[in-house]
Amino acid sequence: MTETRLRTLTHSIGYILATLFIFTLAMQNLRYGFYELFYLATGMAMLTLGGVAYTFICRRHQLSAPGHLIILAGLNSGLLAALLTLDSPGIAHWAMPMLILNLLILPLRQGVALSVLLLLPTSAAVLFRQAPADALTVIAGLFILLTAASLYIWHYDHMAQSAEDLAITDSVTGAHNARFLDETLQKEISRAIATGHPLSVIDLSIDYADEAEDLYGKGGVQNLFRDMTEHLFGVIRAGDTLYTLNESEFFLILPFTPEEGVRVIAERIRRTIAEHQWPVVGKVTVSLGCTTRGSGDTRTDGLRKRAHEAMEEARRRGADSVWFSAGETITA
Numbered sequence: 411m412t413e414t415r416l417r418t419l420t421h422s423i424g425y426i427l428a429t430l431f432i433f434t435l436a437m438q439n440l441r442y443g444f445y446e447l448f449y450l451a452t453g454m455a456m457l458t459l460g461g462v463a464y465t466f467i468c469r470r471h472q473l474s475a476p477g478h479l480i481i482l483a484g485l486n487s488g489l490l491a492a493l494l495t496l497d498s499p500g501i502a503h504w505a506m507p508m509l510i511l512n513l514l515i516l517p518l519r520q521g522v523a524l525s526v527l528l529l530l531p532t533s534a535a536v537l538f539r540q541a542p543a544d545a546l547t548v549i550a551g552l553f554i555l556l557t558a559a560s561l562y563i564w565h566y567d568h569m570a571q572s573a574e575d576l577a578i579t580d581s582v583t584g585a586h587n588a589r590f591l592d593e594t595l596q597k598e599i600s601r602a603i604a605t606g607h608p609l610s611v612i613d614l615s616i617d618y619a620d621e622a623e624d625l626y627g628k629g630g631v632q633n634l635f636r637d638m639t640e641h642l643f644g645v646i647r648a649g650d651t652l653y654t655l656n657e658s659e660f661f662l663i664l665p666f667t668p669e670e671g672v673r674v675i676a677e678r679i680r681r682t683i684a685e686h687q688w689p690v691v692g693k694v695t696v697s698l699g700c701t702t703r704g705s706g707d708t709r710t711d712g713l714r715k716r717a718h719e720a721m722e723e724a725r726r727r728g729a730d731s732v733w734f735s736a737g738e739t740i741t742a
Contacts, residue, residue, distance in 0.1 A: 418469045421478070424514045425461040431507055432458060447501070450492045457485050461515070478515050479524075486512070486528045493535050502536050502548055505529065506555055513559045518567060525556050591653045591661055595710045598665055602703055609703040610672035612662040613717040614642075614679065617695045617729040619658035630690050631657060637688060645679055661717070669734065672700045676732045684730055695730035697721055702736070 436451035461481045468475040489508055493501045505528060512528075513521040529552055536545045595611070602609040616622070616638070623631045635657055642652055646662060653661040664672055676698045684695050699720025707713045720735035727733065 414470065418465060421465045421515055422462060424511055425458050425465060428507060428511050429455050429458040429462065435504070444498070446496055447492075447498060450488065450496075454485055454488055457481055457488070458511075479520060482512055482515060482524060486524055490528060490531055493532055497539075502532055502552075505532050505552055509552070509556050510559055513556075513563050518560065518563050521563070522556070522560055529553065529556065591655075591663075591714075592710045594651060594653075595663055595713065598663055599703065599708060599710065599713070602665070603708065607666045608668040608671075610664045610667040610669070611701060611713055611717045612660075612664065612672065612676055612679070613699045613714075613721040614660040614662065615697050615721055615725070616658040617697055617725070622691055622694075626691055634688055634691050634694065638683065638694075641683065641686065642679065645682055646675075661714070667702075669702045669736070672702060673732070673734055676700045676734075680730065680732055697724040697729060698732045699724055700732065700734050704736070 432451050432455040436448050436455060439445075439447035439451060458481075461478065464475070464477045464481065468477065486508060489501070489504055492498075493505075508528065509525045512525045515521070516524065529549075532552065533549045536548050539545075540548070598609055601607075616634070619631060622634065626634075635654070639652070639654065639660075642660065642662075646652060647664075649665055651663045653663075655661055664675065667675070680696060680698055684693070686694075688694050699717050699722065701713065701716045701720055703713060716735050720733045723735070724731045724733035
């Protein structure tokens with residue numbers, strides 16, 4: 411399940427549960443004749459139902475849906491206004507599910523900020539209206555709930571980010587792996603089509619990697635691969651991205667780079683690697699295939715295939731070389 415679908419599901423469930431809870435409060439207050447609280451709960455239930463509708467309408471954009479903040483700000487403001495104007499001590503307990511809803515729906519910082527803005531005046535009202543011991547019990551419960559829920563949400567976000575990093579990062583080198591390559595390259599192709607800016611890529615392979623493994627072992631080749639990754643991070647420009655395809659091959663995406671630019675960059679990479687003295691293995695060379703997006707390149711597979719074929723051609727022409735393969739010319 412994608413992050414967008416997961417957020418859509420959790421937001422919908424959160425709003426629906428809040429609607430049921432608030433509607434139950436409304437019926438209870440109507441039963442006992444507390445009409446002001448009934449009207450308050452009814453209005454809040456309508457807002458949470460609006461949250462369900464908004465979640466469904468924006469189901470494809472849950473990661474950047476600003477309407478949730480407006481809906482929850484309205485819920486918090488209504489509860490706070492009722493707490494300050496109505497003489498009903500039980501309203502303070504309504505803040506508990508509101509805190510959970512804030513943290514469940516909003517990003518952590520926004521949820522905590524909105525919850526604190528609700529709790530501070532709520533605490534002042536409770537201290538003013540209730541006995542000190544009872545007031546401190548209610549206030550402590552609210553802040554403990556906010557702290558526990560915030561820590562849980564933070565822990566979930568941290569674990570989710572760690573899992574995402576592990577999924578898209580090579581464990582040996584720390585560079586992005588092939589799984590993340592196609593997604594990023596497709597975005598760059600779409601951006602290049604929309605803006606008209608050039609886009610180039612480089613497929614880089616270590617020469618005689620199998621022979622090096624026979625001589626220095628798998629650990630020696632992995633150390634070379636890791637050292638070469640660090641070296642490439644120091645050579646490429648800001649905005650360029652580096653990916654590892656296997657234990658001897660790299661892929662670079664170079665946005666806003668025309669043919670003459672990628673030729674210069676590829677040659678600089680080849681020269682700096684050939685001149686470098688690598689630990690254990692000593693001198694190493696690489697073969698580089700590069701290409702620039704043409705008018706027919708609207709998907710990743712064509713661009714990657716042409717770059718790989720250019721790298722194979724560089725290998726055939728001799729180790730320590732660069733070959734450029736041109737795509738279809740883009741016409742204005």
